[in-house]
Amino acid sequence: xxxxxxxxxxxxxxxxxxxxxxxxxxxxxxxxxxxxxxxxxxxxxxxxxxxxxxxxxxxxxxxxxxxxxxxxxxxxxxxxxxxxxxxxxxxxxxxxxxxxxxxxxxxxxxxxxxxxxxxxxxxxxxxxxxxxxxxxxxxxxxxxxxxxxxxxxxxxxxxxxxxxxxxxxxxxxxxxxxxxxxxxxxxxxxxxxxxxxxxxxxxxxxxxxxxxxxxxxxxxxxxxxxxxxxxxxxxxxxxxxxxxxxxxxxxxxxxxxxxxxxxxxxxxxxxxxxxxxxxxxxxxxxxxxxxxxxxxxxxxxxxxxxxxxxxxxxxxxxxxxxxxxxxxxxxxxxxxxxxxxxxxxxxxxxxxxxxxxxxxxxxxxxxxxxxxxxxxxxxxxxxxxxxxxxxxxxx
Amino acid sequence: xxxxxxxxxxxxxxxxxxxxxxxxxxxxxxxxxxxxxxxxxxxxxxxxxxxxxxxxxxxxxxxxxxxxxxxxxxxxxxxxxxxxxxxxxxxxxxxxxxxxxxxxxxxxxxxxxxxxxxxxxxxxxxxxxxxxxxxxxxxxxxxxxxxxxxxxxxxxxxxxxxxxxxxxxxxxxxxxxxxxxxxxxxxxxxxxxxxxxxxxxxxxxxxxxxxxxxxxxxxxxxxxxxxxxxxxxxxxxxxxxxxxxxxxx
Ligand SMILES: Nc1ncnc2c1ncn2[C@@H]1O[C@H](COP(=O)(O)OP(=O)(O)OP(=O)(O)O)[C@@H](O)[C@H]1O
Ligand SMILES: [Mg+2]
Numbered sequence: 001x002x003x004x005x006x007x008x009x010x011x012x013x014x015x016x017x018x019x020x021x022x023x024x025x026x027x028x029x030x031x032x033x034x035x036x037x038x039x040x041x042x043x044x045x046x047x048x049x050x051x052x053x054x055x056x057x058x059x060x061x062x063x064x065x066x067x068x069x070x071x072x073x074x075x076x077x078x079x080x081x082x083x084x085x086x087x088x089x090x091x092x093x094x095x096x097x098x099x100x101x102x103x104x105x106x107x108x109x110x111x112x113x114x115x116x117x118x119x120x121x122x123x124x125x126x127x128x129x130x131x132x133x134x135x136x137x138x139x140x141x142x143x144x145x146x147x148x149x150x151x152x153x154x155x156x157x158x159x160x161x162x163x164x165x166x167x168x169x170x171x172x173x174x175x176x177x178x179x180x181x182x183x184x185x186x187x188x189x190x191x192x193x194x195x196x197x198x199x200x201x202x203x204x205x206x207x208x209x210x211x212x213x214x215x216x217x218x219x220x221x222x223x224x225x226x227x228x229x230x231x232x233x234x235x236x237x238x239x240x241x242x243x244x245x246x247x248x249x250x251x252x253x254x255x256x257x258x259x260x261x262x263x264x265x266x267x268x269x270x271x272x273x274x275x276x277x278x279x280x281x282x283x284x285x286x287x288x289x290x291x292x293x294x295x296x297x298x299x300x301x302x303x304x305x306x307x308x309x310x311x312x313x314x315x316x317x318x319x320x321x322x323x324x325x326x327x328x329x330x331x332x333x334x335x336x337x338x339x340x341x342x343x344x345x346x347x348x349x350x351x352x353x354x355x356x357x358x359x360x361x362x363x364x365x366x367x368x369x370x371x372x373x374x375x376x377x378x379x380x381x382x383x384x385x386x387x388x389x390x391x392x393x394x395x
Numbered sequence: 396x397x398x399x400x401x402x403x404x405x406x407x408x409x410x411x412x413x414x415x416x417x418x419x420x421x422x423x424x425x426x427x428x429x430x431x432x433x434x435x436x437x438x439x440x441x442x443x444x445x446x447x448x449x450x451x452x453x454x455x456x457x458x459x460x461x462x463x464x465x466x467x468x469x470x471x472x473x474x475x476x477x478x479x480x481x482x483x484x485x486x487x488x489x490x491x492x493x494x495x496x497x498x499x500x501x502x503x504x505x506x507x508x509x510x511x512x513x514x515x516x517x518x519x520x521x522x523x524x525x526x527x528x529x530x531x532x533x534x535x536x537x538x539x540x541x542x543x544x545x546x547x548x549x550x551x552x553x554x555x556x557x558x559x560x561x562x563x564x565x566x567x568x569x570x571x572x573x574x575x576x577x578x579x580x581x582x583x584x585x586x587x588x589x590x591x592x593x594x595x596x597x598x599x600x601x602x603x604x605x606x607x608x609x610x611x612x613x614x615x616x617x618x619x620x621x622x623x624x625x626x627x628x629x630x631x632x633x634x635x636x637x638x639x640x641x642x643x644x
Contacts, residue, residue: 293452294489298503298555299479301471308502313493 049362058360059367060118062351066368069187069342075169078178079190080126082163084133087111089159091134092152095141098389108134160197167194183261187342189371191261195333195343199268200326206269207276212306214281225277232274237332241267241339264336272329279321283314323383327376334372344368403428403559403590404449409458411444411614418444420614421458426592428558431585433601433622434594436611437637442594445611446561449592450481463558479507482552486564488544490536490551496523497532500551508555515554522550526580542573546580553584560584562593596641602626610634 022032059066068079091108098104108131115127141148167190169180186194213225232240244267248258258266287310295305315322337346348364351357357364404426411419419441426432434442447453448460451467451474460467462477491499500522501515510518523529526546528539536544545565552560562581566574578600585591585604595601601608602622609619610631618631629635 290485290487290489291491294483294485294491296452297450297478297481297483297485298551299475299507300503301475304506308506309491313491316493 050366054363054366055360056363058351058357058363062357062364063117063119065347065351066188066344066371068190069347070185071167071181071187071190072185075179075181078166078169080130082166084130085155085162086159087130087134088137089152089155091137091139092141092148092155095138095143096145096149096152099142099145103385105138108138160201163197164194183259186261188347189344191336191341191343191346192330192333194261195265195268195336196326196330198265199272199329199333202265202269203272203276203329206273208280208311210273210277211280211284214277215284229274229277232271233278237267237271238335238338240271241335243267244270245339260339260341264333264339264341268329268333268336271332272325275325276322279318279325280314282321283318284310286317287313319383319387323380327379330376330379331372344371401428402426403463404592405459405461406449407459409445409448409455409460411441411448411453411455418614419448419455422616424609424616426590428590429588430606431589431591431604432593433605433608434592434611435596435598435601435608435637435641436617440611441614442611443563446563446592446594449559449561450478450483452483475507479555480557481559481561482555482557483561484545484548484552484563484565486567488536488541488548488568490544490548492536495533495535496528496539496547499536499547500554503551504554519550519554522553523547525553525583526550527576540573541569542576545569545573545577549577549580549584559590559592562591562595564594564596566595566597598626598638598642610637612637 021028023029064073068076071079087108094101094104094108111127111130111134115124115131119127141152166178167181167186168183170176170178172180210225210229213221214229216222216225241264244263245260248263248266252258291309291313292305295309296302300308333343334345336343337349340346342350345368348368351364352361402425404424406422406424409419409422410417422445424432434446436442444453448455448467449462455467463480465473465477467473467477490496491502494502497516497519500519501512504510504515504518505512520529520532523532526549528543528546531539531543531547536547539547549565565581566577569577574597578597581591581593581600582604593600593605605622607619608622608625610617610625610629610633612633618625618629618634620629625634626638629638
């Protein structure tokens with residue numbers, strides 16, 4: 001018993017820390033006690049519910065629905081392949097650019113951890129395969145960094161198009177190779193992921209262009225950019241999503257119909273671009289005029305100075321803000337549930353509408369929140385590590 | 396120093412206003428190839444404005460500026476052409492902090508002169524050796540001392556193989572012990588036959604390499620002449636007064 005206690009000096013330093021930080025004065029003591037009481041109450045209530053009352057079957061029974069919606073099971077291999085491609089690229093990249101970090105290598109074991117969840121036989125095999133794919137990619141990247149660099153970058157550029165192509169399918173006929181899966185069957189985390197990825201990827205260049213437009217010498221360009229940015233920032237996302245659903249078709253030629261998922265993607269992109277533009281503008285303002293002059297004096301054109309000197313510095317400065325915004329996009333996509341799409345939140349509502357699972361809102365929404373939290377926090381944590389290794393704010 | 400009589404910079408009756416403020420009031424200057432010109436004068440006299448007008452970082456409103464046969468006007472191609480042929484070194488270095496020393500130097504040769512990466516990097520290494528810091532090639536500007544940064548800035552400007560080099564107070568932001576290492580590079584450059592316009596109050600440098608000196612005050616050229624003439628027998632009282640002030644410490 002005695003041997004498990006920390007050595008005397010350490011024990012006393014813990015006691016000292018507690019005395020200084022928790023029981024420094026009678027007010028501190030009171031607050032500490034009160035705080036502990038509240039935490040104890042809340043935790044006790046939650047844990048009692050989570051461990052005894054909650055009927056988690058609603059989650060395990062609907063896990064597939066929550067992850068991929070109504071996507072046909074027979075075609076699910078395509079999603080696994082898409083995910084495999086992403087994980088392979090991640091492994092490759094980590095092997096090349098973070099070759100000495102055990103932490104990042106350990107991340108590649110995450111799919112194996114997920115295999116411990118109550119998935120069926122089939123997903124479990126896939127998850128193990130994904131883990132192996134990631135590790136193989138990592139090994140290859142470590143072994144041949146110089147050779148693979150270029151192809152990995154190309155891989156990332158085409159990653160989203162490939163994922164969407166796999167999800168959507170190729171052949172129009174039911175029996176052909178990779179038959180098309182209609183977007184109304186895309187759902188759950190899959191749809192949330194696609195909305196987020198498309199929203200971020202397309203709003204990024206659009207936002208940069210708007211930021212540059214806002215600083216343009218040409219009055220028409222400047223006014224148009226300002227008008228767009230201020231208009232979009234002045235209305236809630238939900239109204240933009242409704243407008244994208246109801247009004248977008250009015251602007252398009254008759255023979256062109258956009259499906260509902262695509263319309264939502266357009267809405268999210270247009271919304272996010274306006275905020276991004278303002279963030280980028282903030283970054284641009286932080287770059288001194290001397291940097292422009294140095295570029296011009298070397299004979300670089302305005303566009304070259306922007307592309308090689310100003311933008312890289314401005315964007316690096318605002319990485320933390322950008323990540324914050326990307327996380328916001330991820331969470332904001334939940335609003336598409338209101339315009340009738342079956343993203344993570346939308347599908348949760350349909351799960352709860354099944355007669356078998358009436359009244360289990362708590363379980364379902366706790367689980368959905370958990371997914372959002374894990375992914376949001378993951379993004380934010382990874383970006384902090386990235387900032388550290390890029391030395392943001394140091395040079 | 397040079398007997399060549401072909402003019403490379405010609406400024407005639409040049410005026411510049413900032414709003415209502417008349418910053419330059421009719422400047423005339425002819426610079427010949429391989430000449431080294433030193434420009435000095437009190438703060439606010441328009442030295443920076445003048446030298447920055449040569450590569451159009453400032454726009455003049457009246458008179459004309461002809462650089463290497465090109466008249467500076469509103470044509471962007473003309474301006475870019477002049478900037479390709481003129482290197483500039485700034486008081487605050489203005490290195491690109493997100494790029495390594497090597498990347499700082501090769502950026503413009505690759506993007507503007509369309510050199511291959513290999514050719515640009517070889518030239519860059521030669522230049523870094525010339526300015527005495529080849530071992531710093533793969534560091535970032537933030538990791539260098541002020542004197543080293545300014546030498547990188549000189550190498551970066553030289554990498555474009557300019558015909559003219561402009562210096563705007565290149566040593567004013569440096570600690571005293573670093574001034575010499577930068578001046579040494581500039582003296583070597585002047586002796587190699589580069590055409591140079593230098594705004595500076597380093598009178599030792601002026602005496603050593605300047606062909607002619609121009610004293611600016613209140614937007615005008617008060618006096619010009621060889622270093623011997625300016626230092627030993629200036630015509631104008633204002634020149635005498637200013638020189639006595641800066642030479643006294
Ligand atoms: N962008 C500007 N807008 C308005 N006035 C300006 C601007 N730039 C310079 N001036 C004014 O023009 C005059 C000349 O400035 P300039 O920078 O050329 O002086 P300088 O001789 O280089 O002085 P210093 O030795 O302090 O660098 C100064 O009175 C300055 O206040
Ligand atoms: Mg000045």
